[in-house]
Amino acid sequence: MDGETPAIECRGIHRSFEHHVLFTDLNLSLPARQVTALVGASGCGKSSLLNLMNGLLLPDQGDIRVLGEPLDYERLPAMRRNMGYAVQQIGLMPHMTVERNITLLATLAGWSASACQTRLSTLLSLMALDPALTSRYPHQISGGQAQRVGLCRAMMLNPPILLLDEAFSAVDPITRVDVHARFQDLQREEPRTVVMVTHDMREAMKLADYLVVMGPGQILQTGAPGDIAAAPINEQVRQLMEVAQ
Ligand SMILES: Nc1ncnc2c1ncn2[C@@H]1O[C@H](COP(=O)(O)OP(=O)(O)OP(=O)(O)O)[C@@H](O)[C@H]1O
Numbered sequence: 655m656d657g658e659t660p661a662i663e664c665r666g667i668h669r670s671f672e673h674h675v676l677f678t679d680l681n682l683s684l685p686a687r688q689v690t691a692l693v694g695a696s697g698c699g700k701s702s703l704l705n706l707m708n709g710l711l712l713p714d715q716g717d718i719r720v721l722g723e724p725l726d727y728e729r730l731p732a733m734r735r736n737m738g739y740a741v742q743q744i745g746l747m748p749h750m751t752v753e754r755n756i757t758l759l760a761t762l763a764g765w766s767a768s769a770c771q772t773r774l775s776t777l778l779s780l781m782a783l784d785p786a787l788t789s790r791y792p793h794q795i796s797g798g799q800a801q802r803v804g805l806c807r808a809m810m811l812n813p814p815i816l817l818l819d820e821a822f823s824a825v826d827p828i829t830r831v832d833v834h835a836r837f838q839d840l841q842r843e844e845p846r847t848v849v850m851v852t853h854d855m856r857e858a859m860k861l862a863d864y865l866v867v868m869g870p871g872q873i874l875q876t877g878a879p880g881d882i883a884a885a886p887i888n889e890q891v892r893q894l895m896e897v898a899q
Pocket residue numbers: 671672676694695696697698699700701702703853
């Protein structure tokens with residue numbers, strides 16, 4: 655990483671659950687305006703780490719800094735305006751139309767109707783979603799469409815940071831190729847800090863500028879995907895990288 659302030663920093667993080675210790679002195683710095691992928695075997699702590707970054711999970715010890723500032727747990731809603739979050743489980747409001755789900759935060763933030771509409775159509779096009787879907791309710795669209803609606807919602811306010819937890823997983827393979835390409839175009843046009851958790855090593859290798867390879871409760875290796883593939887530090891990392899070939 656270059657000398658600029660990391661977008662997200664975790665320092666000396668300890669976190670236990672009732673019956674086990676997950677993180678002991680975890681340290682990590684993520685580059686600004688780049689795509690970071692958190693990868694590793696199931697249960698190693700990828701989602702927990704993402705949830706520590708967005709304040710959904712509190713550390714027992716240690717600090718988390720976002721854009722150079724310590725996470726302020728008293729002001730999480732305000733902080734989340736800087737941090738879009740999209741998860742596999744989607745969590746759309748069932749009694750609101752697709753349009754309302756996507757534009758709600760912008761309306762609450764005082765955006766004009768025309769500004770909402772302009773951003774909405776940009777995002778629908780980005781996510782290859784038919785504008786006719788906007789008047790439907792979440793139960794009237796497919797799982798893959800709902801996941802892309804969740805991504806539109808996370809990006810509505812144009813946040814400098816986007817956290818994605820398996821956010822493309824329900825999108826069918828052909829649409830996924832299209833959505834990945836549009837996502838890469840957007841990243842070139844409006845570079846933002848993206849942290850994505852994915853099980854799909856090919857997706858990670860394709861989209862990520864920076865890879866964080868995790869083992870159970872620990873960071874095994876970080877760096878550019880090509881560098882890690884060329885020089886994995888141990889057998890566990892080598893095997894994981896092999897899956898992406
Ligand atoms: N709220 C919780 N209470 C107790 N244990 C938890 C809780 N959340 C996570 N864990 C445990 O912490 C470990 C890490 O879970 P986490 O979901 O972060 O892993 P993951 O790498 O994202 O897994 P997956 O790839 O399967 O989604 C697991 O052993 C999980 O059971």
